[in-house]
Amino acid sequence: MLRLKQATSSAILFFLVVSGYSGGLNSTFRDNTSNLEVYQRTLKLMGSRFDLTVVAENQKKGDEYLDMAISEISRIEKIISSWDSQSQTSAINRNAGVSPVKVDSELFQLIERALKISKLTQGAFDISYASMDRIWKFDGSVTEMPQAEVIKQSVSKVGYQNIILNHKEQTVFLKNKGMKIGFGAIGKGYAADKAKKLLVKHGVTSGIINASGDLNAWGTQPDGKDWMVAIVNPLNKSKVFSWLPIKDQAVVTSGNYEKYIILNGERYTHIIDPRTGYPSKGILSATIFTKNAELADALATSIFVMGVETGLDFVNQLKGVECIIVDENNKIITSKNIALKEIETQSR
Missing domain, CATH: 3.10.520.10 (ApbE-like domains)
Structure with missing residues (x-):
């Protein structure tokens, strides 16, 4: 086995x-x-x-x-690594709130499918989760519940609705500064x-x-x-x-x-x-x-x-x-x- x-x-x-x-x-x-x-x-x-x-x-x-x-x-x-500064995904993240980024059709279509799943799951799945502040740690250092306002603020930049696709130009634009996408899921x-x-x-x-x-x-x-x-x-x-x-x-x-x-x-x-x-x-x-x-x-x-x-x-x-x-x-x-x-x- x-x-x-x-x-x-x-x-x-x-x-x-x-x-x-x-x-x-x-x-x-x-x-x-x-x-x-x-x-x-x-x-x-x-x-x-x-x-x-x-x-x-x-x-x-x-x-x-x-x-x-x-x-x-x-x-x-x-193509999809957000750790590689040369990847198209990193370019999208760097230009959040600044300008659209033209990408290869493969990445464009992957993001397009991800957005469809986001809509289908009503946001339970969201590739802009990468924008989330890391307030939860599971190494023993968190001993009390974070404040509700801090938790709410941690996801303020998350929102697949703010990922704008231009099919004609084949560009991806993150509307808000500080937004990021990631493909970990x-x-x-x-x-x-x-x-x-x-x-x-x-x-x-x-x-x-x-x-x-x-x-x-x-x-x-x-x-x-x-x-x-x-x-x-x-x-x-x-x-x-x-x-x-x-x-x-x-x-x-x-x-x-x-x-x-x-x-x-x-x-x-x-x-x-x-x-x-x-x-x-x-x-x-x-x-x-x-x-x-x-x-x-x-x-x-x-x-x-x-x-x-x-x-x-x-x-x-x-x-x-x-x-x-x-x-x-x-x-x-x-x-x-x-x-x-x-x-x-x-x-x-």
Whole structure:
């Protein structure tokens, strides 16, 4: 069994099963019944851990495909990184309140899709969250509730409505000085989708791009079996709630149970509602299943902000989207079309 990601502040809550295969930084598994092999590489990209898996006929092809995926992810990072002063995203942020910035069509369309999701979620998802003042810290230094006015002020520059797109000129303009956009809640999912698309174009019939919990899988294992993921108990990662097969599907799990503070007996976690400035409450983990990781990435964040009831109702209205929520009482709640396999109570 290959564990896809080590526990972090937003730990992935599933495992991937590859029959007879135990992965490493550069790993290979051959299925004797087919002439195909699983090739896997683990490395740091976009500031996060990526696990890349492809099925190929030999080492040369496997390495070629993995290198191709890495190059594509690195290309995307140069476009969307807000840390790179040379990126188009940084140029947009520098010119907030000053002037529109002309960008490549790829970035323009990504921002356009992000704004559509913002409208759909009524601001629960918002790429201008990067404008937020960091008043909440989860390192033990915050021991009392910030003042309401300070919290309100912390999100004063946040607002997707103030991101102005000019389709004719292909420009992006942030209306207010101090505004910023960031792709932390959508960028890795987008990178996973683009890497998959490129690999499929070059003939890779099966593989997985796992971008620190934003996973896009296609095809099957070399022996014809589906890739399998397990939803793990967020409070005890040696316990598995359920196994699910995935085929030509994206799966994104967000968890916020490891970074939190307790104030006045209440638990406050690190995913902040960009509309209010207050931490989200009520959910330990949210797993989204849909066709692309970009959308799943954005929706997983949105569900946290919306809460269990509103989030579940929202997902049930979306065609081709399903979710599994683990609430603050460690109870599993699923959208209407999820078919969980039998729940495991034993250690893996």
